[in-house]
Amino acid sequence: MNIMEVDTVRLDEKKKAVVIIDQTRLPGQIEFLELKNAEEIWRAIYLLQVRGAPAIGVCAALGLYVLAEQIKEEDYEAFWARLKKVSDYLNSSRPTAVNLSWALERMERCLEIYHFNGGEDDRAGWLFCLHEEALKIYAEDIAVCRRLGEYGMSLIRDGDGILTHCNAGKLAAVRYGTATAPIYVGMEAGNHYRVFCDETRPLLQGARLTAFELQAAGVDTTLICDNMSASVMKRGWVDAVFVGCDRVAANGDTANKIGTSVLAAVARQYKIPVYVVAPTSTIDMRTASGDDIVIEERKPEEVTEMWYSERMAPEGIKVYNPAFDVTDHSLIAGIVTEYGIARAPYAESFRDIFARKEACGGDLLVQN
Structure with missing residues (x-):
């Protein structure tokens, strides 16, 4: 199947x-x-x-x-x-x-x-x-x-190299996904992309899920460890970073899978744009900034034992295992929504985005 x-x-x-x-x-x-x-x-x-x-x-x-x-x-x-x-x-x-x-x-x-x-x-x-x-x-x-894919596709060209983190693909949605939607919609238009997938420690969503679904879709896909992102960026293989997110604060800070903020900081070093692809349902205007986002912490066994045939860390070692981190809005080139692409200053952009949404009654199905 x-x-x-x-x-x-x-x-x-x-x-x-x-x-x-x-x-x-x-x-x-x-x-x-x-x-x-x-x-x-x-x-x-x-x-x-x-x-x-x-x-x-x-x-x-x-x-x-x-x-x-x-x-x-x-x-x-x-x-x-x-x-x-x-x-x-x-x-x-x-x-x-x-x-x-x-x-x-x-x-x-x-x-x-x-x-x-x-x-x-x-x-x-x-x-x-x-x-x-x-x-x-x-x-x-x-x-x-689907609409996220259409807006996101406008930010890349045929043949571009794209780096993504965790799984914001069709497995993270019903179909298309968020961060991968520009890839899938672009392929429908006849474009081809080279995609690099961070493995995404400790739960390996990039290796287990994103690489799996992109390969199934026929995308030119290369799996890398999380700490290899700077290497592929320095070689000029990456033209844009696309990631999803679990919550967007009113100032544009975003909470996404742990490691995203590191990726964004590295991308800034190599002058590569980072785009967060997020439906408006993920934008939480009640949350002022990333400092106010509650970050889930998960069991230490995910770091010390999961995926290994034998425990790979000493018994009794302390483990810090946050599921997400917050990427500062200053590191984000744009936030792709179904009503357009928001750019800094994000508080102002979000007002425009939600005004467009309100103008059509918030019903994208009617628009389509």
Whole structure:
């Protein structure tokens, strides 16, 4: 099976389940998981079986609908209380990716608006509302990533060398991805690129996921260790750096997979532009700067034991294992969104971006 031919996250209507590709099994095995209860959905997000900000958001939205189907209360207040409880539980799975809370809040708000605006005030009506909103979030993700690719493609030329970090590919979204969307959309237009993938320690998302999907798509792909980026840049092999992110602060600081800030600093040294590709759902105007972003810390075993047949660090050694770091806005040449490319000063650019979004009612599906 070619991984490019299936959606990373989808809803199985008959089984009332969220179906995901288990990314912890890649690249050796393509396995699908059917998530039917709150614990399974929470664990899938926490254990990175589904990962990437857009994919997490879609999984949460579809998952909340699946769990709402299991709520039997016919009284709205009781139904709402149960739904809010399970939504809060899912939201606790990972703190950094804003798409998780964004999708859950959107589902909650949709139900509240439906109820208070006189929608069918019964369980069937509430479920219909949640079902339609979840599928809209799913469809929007595909449309948004496609548009990200179109804007991002304008920043590169046929034959360019591109360096990317972690996995912001189709495995991090339903289709296309964010940072890889310009590559895939460019290929559809007949362009060819040379892509360098950082392996991305300690969880190796670049080696296991990005290299895997780019190769499956027929992209000229070279895998490098994280500490080799300066070497390929110095040789003139890289024309642009494209990365995704899990949260963008109002000043343009971005939180992305650990190591991104190092990559951006090295790129500055070699005068190579760094572009962050992020849907507007990832821009958190409530967060003033990167200093205010909560950074998830993960288990030390990911550094000392995972991927090794034997432990590769001394017993008792202290381990610091942040999942993300913050790249200062001064190191970013542009933030690619589905409504255009934001550039410094970012607070001003974001106002323009959100004005464009508001002008079309925030519905990219209508635009398309």
